[in-house]
Amino acid sequence: MTRKKTIEKKAQTVPSDEPTNNETVASEPSSSTPNEPEATEQVSELVNGVTNLSMTDKERGEMDRQTKSKEQIKAEREAKKAEKANKKANATSKVVASPAPQIQQHAPQIPNGQTLLSTTQVSKLENKKDVTQKPPSPEPKSAIKKDTARGNREVQFDLNTTVLRTPSEETISDLPKMFVFTDLAPNFNVHPVFHTLAARCERGQVADVDDLCEEFLSAFVKFISDWGAERLHNSDADPTALGFDLDLAIRPQLGYLTEDGRWPLPYALGNLVRQLKREIKRLDEPCKHAHTKEDGTVAAELPGGCDKLKELEEWLEETRYSCFELATNSISTHLMQKRKFSKKIVTFDWCRVVNRILLDSLVGEDPDLKHIVVLDQQLNGRGVRHMDTLLDKNVKLDYGDLRSLSVALHKCSIVLIGCSAVLSNGCVAVPKGSLSIALSAQANNIPFMVCAQTFKFVDKVQTYGRMALLGRENMELVPSSLITAIVTDIRIVPPSSAPAILKAKALESQN
Numbered sequence: 001m002t003r004k005k006t007i008e009k010k011a012q013t014v015p016s017d018e019p020t021n022n023e024t025v026a027s028e029p030s031s032s033t034p035n036e037p038e039a040t041e042q043v044s045e046l047v048n049g050v051t052n053l054s055m056t057d058k059e060r061g062e063m064d065r066q067t068k069s070k071e072q073i074k075a076e077r078e079a080k081k082a083e084k085a086n087k088k089a090n091a092t093s094k095v096v097a098s099p100a101p102q103i104q105q106h107a108p109q110i111p112n113g114q115t116l117l118s119t120t121q122v123s124k125l126e127n128k129k130d131v132t133q134k135p136p137s138p139e140p141k142s143a144i145k146k147d148t149a150r151g152n153r154e155v156q157f158d159l160n161t162t163v164l165r166t167p168s169e170e171t172i173s174d175l176p177k178m179f180v181f182t183d184l185a186p187n188f189n190v191h192p193v194f195h196t197l198a199a200r201c202e203r204g205q206v207a208d209v210d211d212l213c214e215e216f217l218s219a220f221v222k223f224i225s226d227w228g229a230e231r232l233h234n235s236d237a238d239p240t241a242l243g244f245d246l247d248l249a250i251r252p253q254l255g256y257l258t259e260d261g262r263w264p265l266p267y268a269l270g271n272l273v274r275q276l277k278r279e280i281k282r283l284d285e286p287c288k289h290a291h292t293k294e295d296g297t298v299a300a301e302l303p304g305g306c307d308k309l310k311e312l313e314e315w316l317e318e319t320r321y322s323c324f325e326l327a328t329n330s331i332s333t334h335l336m337q338k339r340k341f342s343k344k345i346v347t348f349d350w351c352r353v354v355n356r357i358l359l360d361s362l363v364g365e366d367p368d369l370k371h372i373v374v375l376d377q378q379l380n381g382r383g384v385r386h387m388d389t390l391l392d393k394n395v396k397l398d399y400g401d402l403r404s405l406s407v408a409l410h411k412c413s414i415v416l417i418g419c420s421a422v423l424s425n426g427c428v429a430v431p432k433g434s435l436s437i438a439l440s441a442q443a444n445n446i447p448f449m450v451c452a453q454t455f456k457f458v459d460k461v462q463t464y465g466r467m468a469l470l471g472r473e474n475m476e477l478v479p480s481s482l483i484t485a486i487v488t489d490i491r492i493v494p495p496s497s498a499p500a501i502l503k504a505k506a507l508e509s510q511n
Contacts, residue, residue: 016305033065140381166319189252190225193219199259201469207382209420209456210352212469216269217320220276221313224252228309232340242308243283250280263494267421267458268412275509279315283308327351327453327489332360334492345369349431350382351418353451355389362393373398373408377433402433405440415441415448418509424502426480426495427447429463439483445482454488457501 036431114433173203197206206212227249231237237245254273258265265273331353339361347354361369372395376383379401387399409415415437421429428450463475480495486499 138440176510187345192258193222194253209266213269217316221316241281247278258468266467267286268456271455323455328356330489331487332357344413346373346408346412346415348375348417350385354418371396409444411444419450419452424459426498427459427477432474432476438478451487
């Protein structure tokens with residue numbers, strides 16, 4: 001109040017012959033003789049003008065906040081909020097062809113000297129919102145109807161909608177069986193024996209790659225016999241395209257085992273499949289050797305190519321016998337000299353070839369082998385099968401995991417393990433955990449020997465983390481520098497002789 005009084009005194013001392021702009025504007029109506037209330041209004045306007053000129057913006061804002069009431073300030077704030085919301089809604093709204101009428105809201109202006117808004121008017125300003133409406137976009141027609149009346153969303157299928165058909169209006173029954181691949185019957189052309197093989201592998205009933213390959217050959221013999229009998233009753237079958245038709249028939253079987261090529265077959269099984277496909281292609285070639293009877297007469301060819309299918313079945317049985325029975329006997333014979341000086345053997349995981357070698361080493365009244373140690377990556381693993389077959393033998397048995405590796409290698413004569421494949425660079429694909437055993441054996445100057453049949457040699461330099469049918473089996477590579485020798489059915493060779501074994505196999509397959 002003291003500042004206001006001083007400002008009024010200064011206003012009285014200002015000479016009338018040099019007025020400011022605001023004073024001239026305010027003094028224009030004073031040309032006539034004013035009344036007393038008009039004079040007081042002019043004086044108040046003059047005082048306000050002088051104070052506005054002498055005060056800064058900050059002081060002027062403080063003075064305005066002091067003069068305004070709380071309700072007036074609240075109303076101004078609400079008006080500014082409503083104006084901002086209206087601008088934001090207008091900016092985001094889209095322009096349509098025939099827009100609905102919009103109600104524009106303007107912030108109320110409250111000049112000085114007028115009455116303030118009431119509380120009801122302020123509440124109305126708070127409740128007002130943008131009522132701009134957009135016309136609903138047309139929904140596309142669909143066979144799925146949604147019930148929006150209920151709280152929970154439900155889906156209903158309209159069975160009256162038309163179903164799209166192909167121009168030829170073909171059905172599944174009209175197509176040949178070899179080309180049917182639908183979601184309703186994804187395994188339509190798969191023989192039951194391959195279903196059984198895949199289920200056994202999934203349950204873990206197939207121990208290793210050797211058992212998998214042998215079961216695959218047995219399943220394929222059953223498949224060929226059933227396929228040949230069905231083809232014999234088909235009068236439209238071309239006898240000159242036997243190999244071509246059989247090649248088409250085995251594709252769904254292999255696709256089912258590999259999950260349509262998602263995972264590759266194990267290397268050893270892949271070698272057998274490639275040899276099998278070469279034999280199937282030879283079925284379309286003319287027979288070079290005629291079948292003769294005991295009396296010397298030429299036998300007539302059986303209808304439908306049954307004689308060629310029988311030859312293929314005989315080849316499968318011969319391959320199974322040579323790759324497993326004969327190869328295992330040869331490997332055991334080649335290790336006979338090594339076993340004479342071995343009193344303690346350490347093995348890892350399960351391998352049928354290694355188990356056969358251990359059993360042959362214990363044959364006789366006084367065998368040289370006195371101690372066998374079986375290790376597993378974890379306790380109660382697949383190595384327990386060695387213990388089951390060796391319990392009734394007169395030999396000391398120890399079983400443990402990799403944590404007991406240092407104790408197991410104490411006074412050890414040889415480390416003998418099996419493998420899944422031998423690569424062309426000399427590396428060996430073995431069960432996970434074998435690499436640590438190979439490193440420890442090299443540090444302790446203990447021979448590390450690997451048993452492998454020749455059909456496990458592959459012309460590759462790397463392996464995959466997961467294989468078809470044995471997806472849960474983790475494999476790792478042991479470099480050739482850690483391997484002492486590889487025992488094959490041909491002879492004991494160093495890892496650097498892997499390319500020579502591959503060359504010998506290629507020459508044998510050509511003959």
